[in-house]
Amino acid sequence: MAADNTLSERKLIILKAIIQNYLETGEPVGSRTLTKYTDLNLSSATIRNEMADLEDLGYIFQPHTSAGRIPSDKGYRLYVDMLMEEKEQEITERENGLLEKTDKVEQVLKQAAKVLAANTNYATMVSSPINNRNTLKFIQLSQVDEEQIVAVIVLGGNVIKNKIIEVGETLSNETLLKLNMLLNTTLNGMSIDQITLGLIARLKEQAGIHSQVVGHVLDAVAEIIHVEDDMQIYTSGATNIFKYPELSDKQSAQEIISAFEEKQQLADLVTETLASEDSHGIQVYIGDEAPVKTMKDCSVVTATYELGEGMKGTIGIIGPKRMDYEHVMKTLKTLQNELDAIYNKDPKE
Amino acid sequence: MAADNTLSERKLIILKAIIQNYLETGEPVGSRTLTKYTDLNLSSATIRNEMADLEDLGYIFQPHTSAGRIPSDKGYRLYVDMLMEEKEQEITERENGLLEKTDKVEQVLKQAAKVLAANTNYATMVSSPINNRNTLKFIQLSQVDEEQIVAVIVLGGNVIKNKIIEVGETLSNETLLKLNMLLNTTLNGMSIDQITLGLIARLKEQAGIHSQVVGHVLDAVAEIIHVEDDMQIYTSGATNIFKYPELSDKQSAQEIISAFEEKQQLADLVTETLASEDSHGIQVYIGDEAPVKTMKDCSVVTATYELGEGMKGTIGIIGPKRMDYEHVMKTLKTLQNELDAIYNKDPKE
């Protein structure tokens, strides 16, 4: 009999066989099937006994009395943690070059989501990198017309933001030049966290009568930096969930797809992922483990990529619990590397 | 007997009753039901005769022998064109003020899509205005670091675009200033169509050794202007289609929702709408009439809004053919007016 905490070799083999079979077929797995599936030569009766034990221990369960067994969340967890073996497998596109290089971060990320969906047949999402703890690279104010100026703010990683600012007056070229000087000499290279109230006060003082403008600019900077607000999320293949009957009844489909359309929940997911401990590995959330309730019948696998200068983003896939974890993790890793590579290498053509 | 081309008064009344009843219930309408529903006092038998005629003429049909009648596309078309009467109805939010004012076009449009979905229970989309035939308001080049400059391009309507340009060299402040002067004096206020090859040549000549930079900038302008590429589409309530059984079988749902995720088809729809004749009214596409095949089982209703300076965008809703056309059209009109108003009135707080 298996001790409380550790399963016998044989039970592990059987559990693994059950899960793998279930991943393939999506059907509950019975003892007969397993006699053929495992290398151990055992009768169905023996296997039945083992399965009964595994059920008692909570790794598998029966959807109804006369059916085979299905892995429980606990079972999947064990599988992902210990039983799974890395498959050697190719991505359907050429090894290096899932992604085309372009200078638009946005394009790359959109494409990443697509590639991921195409390669896995699950729903995918890619978050834009978060500007948090990022540095200010450059600020430029320009007069657009009599009462408006535009502030262009370039962040590390060449993320460009801009904001129209209403000023009650027409500023002279000189003034603008001076303000630009002032802002740039003071702020360039600063990380967001370094811009303190004291610093702001000092800046305003130096700006003299134009302190108001400076105020607006800094407001813009603050606004632009605001994390949640800014996170873009690109999705693809949301309708892949229709391929999995366990997720495609109206109720579930409705919920999941809404989450993909609204994106707020995905944003939460990303935030959570990035906040978690080893945010550079691959994370697997099975069912309830995911930080958003909508995903309680799904598994979510995420990876973090790094876009240089500390900007991190998340790529992830959402699918049924009976997901091809190996393939998914492998694919995510590949993509993660590509993203890391694209931006950390020589950024020029 | 009805003449070939024009239906008798009575037939029209009956047709209208059939359609209205079907819009409400979603069930085929039988002759018994109609005896109660219309003011004409007729027996079911008489109505049956009329219905048989209407069926021969192609306005209604039976899903199967022992069922009531359902409007055909032709029937809906007649209804929308002639039979429908404007309902007096309130939008669920306060009359004036579906939309909050913000300075971000993007925000407004997103919100518009949401409001529309909330008010109609259909899937909705809002396209960003197209920059076509737009004017260039302002260009600003700034050095970001040794080898990169950023071009900020402000279009009429305060749409701001930017693009990093790699230059092999460090440009002096003076040079930048000169280039900025050159670009702005030449280009400001120009409509996109006015920038000709000749003009470009002239500009490059004037730029002297920096003609390459000018070339890059103009490339950027061209790229930014490229219509299709740039059209943003915001959607909301895609999952509303699950509320209508006739659209929510896996196959249809999959297709429609994909269209909403990918957006390419919606973009086509928008392009088509804007291109069509009376692009300021409200357009109704029933079934096959819609320019995208995915919508063949839906009805699509669109309206065009104008954001000032000739920039037009489209708002639209997609739902089942048995759609509450009156409500939808009314809501669209309201929103259309609000959008027109927000941007054409005094744009400040």
Place this chain on the structure above:
DNA sequence: TATTAGCACTCTTTTCATCTGAGTGCTAAC
């Protein structure tokens, strides 16, 4: 003692026939 064969039992799924009800078209009467 661990394994296995065998069997009774449970429960879902499928199939098939029957029944029901809505709605029609047609005919004959008004």
Place this chain on the structure above:
DNA sequence: GTTAGCACTCAGATGAAAAGAGTGCTAATA
């Protein structure tokens, strides 16, 4: 021209029966 009435059609509901998958348990076996 309208209506009452009736035979007919067909989708959908209902329910019984059969099939099939899989189990748990017991008793035999190695």
